[in-house]
Structures are given as C-alpha cells and as structure tokens.
Amino acid sequence: MSPLSESRTAFDEETDVVVVGFGASGSVAAIEAAEHGARVIAIDRWGRGGASARSGGIIYAGGGSAQQQAAGFHDDPDQMEQYLALEEGVPVDDARLSRFCRRSLEDLGWLEAHGVRFPMGFDPAKTVVPVDDQVGLYFSGNEKHYAGEVPAVARGHRVAGRGMSGHDLVEALHGAAVEAGVDVRTRTRLVGLITDPSGQVVGVETLVLPADLVTRAVHAVSFRLLDTVGPVLHRVPTRLTAAVDRFEQRRGRRVRVGARSGVVLATGGFSFNHDLLATHAPVYARAMPLGTAGDDGSGMILAQAAGAALRLADRCGASRFIAPPSAFCHGVLVDADGERVCDESLYAATLSVHIASHGGRAWLILDRSARRKILEQIRASAPLHSRSLRQFVSGRASHVAFPRVFGSINLYLNRVVAPSIEALGVRCGIPPARLQETVDRYNEMARLGEPDPMGKSADLVRPVATPPFTAVPCHLDSVLFPAPNITLGGLDVDEDQRVRRSDGTVIPGLYAVGRCAAGVASRSYVSGLSLADCVYSGRNLGMVVTAPGAVAGMARVPGGSGSAPDR
Secondary structure (H helix, E strand, O other): OOOEEEOOOOOOEEEEEEEEOOOHHHHHHHHHHHHOOOOEEEEEOOOOOHHHHHOOOEEEOOOOOHHHHHOOOOOOHHHHHHHHHHHHOOOOOOHHHHHHHHOHHHHHHHHHHOOOOOOOEEEOOOOOOOOOOOEEEEOOOOOOOOOOOOOOOOOEEEOOOOOOOHHHHHHHHHHHHHHOOOEEEEOEEEEEEEEOOOOOEEEEEEEEOOOOHHHHHHHHHHHHHHHHHHHHHOOOOHHHHHHHHHHHHHHOEEEEEEEEEEEEEOOOOOOOOHHHHHHHOHHHOOOOEOOOOOOOOHHHHHHHHOOEOEEOOOOEEEOOOOOOOHHHHHOEEEOOOOOEOOOOOOOHHHHHHHHHHOOOOOEEEEOHHHHHHHHHHHHHOOOHHHOOHHHHHHOOOHHHHHHHHHHHHHHHOOOEEEOOHHHHHHHHOOOHHHHHHHHHHHHHHHHHOOOOOOOOOHHHOOOOOOOOEEEEEOOOOOOOOOOOEEEOOEEOEOOOOEEEEOOOOEEEEEEEOHHHEOOOOOOOOOOOHHHHHHHHHHHHHHHHOOOOOOOOOEEEOOOOOOEEEOO
C-alpha cells in the first residue's frame, strides 16, 4: 500500500476525528474534540505516552499563576511575550506567540480541570528539574540571562508526581480522554493517509495488531529494544527497524478508518530517525536521541507524501547541560579555535545551539578552585539511595542521577588535565596561544568586576587561574557526556494547526500538533515550552476540528482562530 491512496473503496468504519499519536498533544486534541461533540478515535503504535511521558513534566506558563503569586513574582502576558520573543528571536507582536502567551493561564487551568496537579513550592536554584517533589515552580529557561531587558520571572511549572513527572501528566490526560469518550486504540500503526480525488485527507489506513499474549509480548520487547539501542548507539540500526516492521506486517491486519472532520497527526518528532536528522539537522545527527522509538518522523513522511511542507526542520533542542552542579558555570566554554562560545550558564538547549554554530565542538575550561567547588556541590546533592531502582530504570530519577553521575564523570573520566592553559590547548588540539588569550581576557574581566559581555551573571564569573587546569569535552556527539536531543521543527501549519503545502495553501482535512508540527517551541527551546506548546496546539486543534453540527453553542474566541464552548 502506498503511503497515500485515494478513497475508492468503502471504509471499514468511520468517525469524526482520527488522532494519530497519544502523547500530550494527541491527548489534548482528542479531549477537546470529544468535549466539543465529535466522535474521536485515537490510535497509537506503542501506547506508551510518547516523549511526553519521558519528560520532566514541566509546563512553561505565566501571566500570574497561583505558584508565581505565592513565590512573589509579578507576571503578565505582555512580560511573558517580551521574554519569549527574545528567546525565540521573533517580533514581540508575532501572532502565534502573542496568542500563546495570552492563553497561557487558561491552558494551565484547563490542565488542572482535567486532573493535572501542580505543587505550590518554589525552587530558585539553577537545575534541570527540581529534586524536591513539593516544588511546582522554578526558573526553567534563560530568564536571568535576559534580566537586563525584561524582569526575570520563573515560569517552569512542574506537574505533581515523584521525580520526572511526565508520566503523571500523560496518565491524567489519558484518563480525561477516556472519560470524555475518546476511543483509544493501541498497537495500531498509521501506514497511509487516504485522500479523495480533490486531495482532501478523508481517512487513514492502519495496521492493527491482535491482542494475543505473544504479539503483545514481542511488541513490548521490540519497543524496549528500539528505545534502548537508539540512545546507546546514537542511532537505531536499519535492520532492527526493518525486523520490527516485518513482524507487524505479518501479524497485523489492515483497517481503513474514515474521518469526516479531519485527521490529526500527533506523532512526535524525528530524533530517532538518523537519516532525517542527517538530512535536515546534520550537526545534531550524532547526538543521543531523546524521546521514544515513536519519534521516527513517520507522521511527517506520510504528510509529505500528501504534499505537506516542513518548516524549521533544522532546529533541535539538545540537552547540553553543564550544570548542575552550578559551579561548572564558573568555567569558560571555548570552541576548537580557542574562542569563547557563550554565557556558560545558559539553558541546555540554548547552549547546544551556540555549540552547533561552532561546529558542534566545545570544551569547558576549569581550574582547581572550580573543581573543588563542584565536588562540594556533588557531595551536597541528593543521594542516589533517596530514589528506588525502579525510578532510575523508568527515568523518573534522572534529575537526581545527573549531578552525581555526570558531575563525577566529567571530573574524573571525561576530561583532559594539564599544568597550564597552553599545555591544555596542546592536549585538546586547540591553538595554545589563542586559548591562553581567551582565558586571560576572561580573567581580567573577572578581576576588575566588569559585566560579562556575553551576559553571565556576576556571581558566576570567577577567574580561571589556579592550576592544574581541566578541559571537559562538551561536544554534541560526546559518548561519555551525551547531549540528549529532540527535534523542534516539523510540518508547516497555520494558526488553526492545518497542514500547509510549500505554496502556503492548506491540505484539507489534515492537521498536526505538538512536535510533529512547527510551533511556538520550534525556534528555541527551554524546559516546559514543548509541553506547553503541545497543550496549546492540541487545544487549537480540538476547538477547530469538530463533527458537523457540533459547533452549536460554541463561540469564536476573540482574536483567536479556534472555537470555544459556552461553559
């Protein structure tokens, strides 16, 4: 069967909306459509909640939430928009960004109304994800870096749960979807989009696996294998994906489902598709894929067969965290030419963009005093025994392991040591004189107390002057110090999530949400922005794609492109 086929034969069944992919964005879209009166079928190949379930469960939100008010922050949509415009590199009056910020509190309330909880605690520390499970708010981006242009306000809202709480977010949304009447079907794979003679997408062709014990067991093992091999090898071998595909083809049966109101692609990004990465974002192709085996770009590929265009497909968010411990930020990050790269305290994905612009190679230069401070902070961090083995295996305790495991690796294994800066340059293959000049310039700034021209806060600017000196390789393709990577761009969509062709016209009946689409989080990324975009885009879609006649009692959102029920 071609990935694109015309509807010349009857469907096996019909519904109003078919949602493909059941992570955060797919769940939200399905709930909204169902609550607007549509009959919704949601299909998912693996049934594991996608990359959303593997996330830290952070929602980037602002405008004056209860958590912000309790922590003493004043925030409003204009202030949030001003910061994100700086972060994303777009005009302050960007229509999509403006609507996202103005609806932020409403979307946060929507999540709470559908069973998602947020603790009230606040953590001011620079961290990946707060270790304290009572924390519901922290600085999840580069807010402090831009404090000279817009007040630094914490907007990372953490979903309540143990550790990395993406599972808790998805579990709540899945429960709300079932309660709303969504027909959820797992072990069901999209293999083709069905169009009518005019080019409108009118349904999907799926491959449905039987529910017997053997099939379920083999499929579950296949998922685990793909999920494990991809990050370890920094790619999934073609033979392995082909073997899984053959198994599904042998065991599954073809089912054609008609969609009267539209097909929604919520299939995630393409971090697990090495060929697509090498084509669209080659500097990230050797980074460690982050997400799940479902992030294979399959939805985008099928949409392209229907004429869809991609946008911002070269944008990625590699988690090149160098902190915690925060004392790592006392160092100087340099490229292969010995030039300083950026403010070392920037958010991980922002760091990765700067490193990518320098060829994907970078070294963090530290001195003995910084190493001692790092060791102190490692010893003071949460002990590994504070979390169970099951939490580490599931990924829920990754934020606890990070400072102790990778902090120690970078001090003792993933490093080069030398008695002088020039000797360090020789051992790293960096021009010694240029490296010495860069460090001398940085040290002079630190001694004089001058503002850092790259924006690092004064409390983190310390001289790198006490031998011996250490260089920690922070390359995007590092094996000992991996930079887990997600893709940010995707299908080009309008503000109603309708998929567009390269000429700007829309493909009738086809929609995309979350990381399958280019959205608010596609130009630049900070923690929580992708999940917030999943909620935002999913709600846009759910309010637009409704069954015929289901629009009764619904009003157009002022200044928006969706519809909202009278509640």
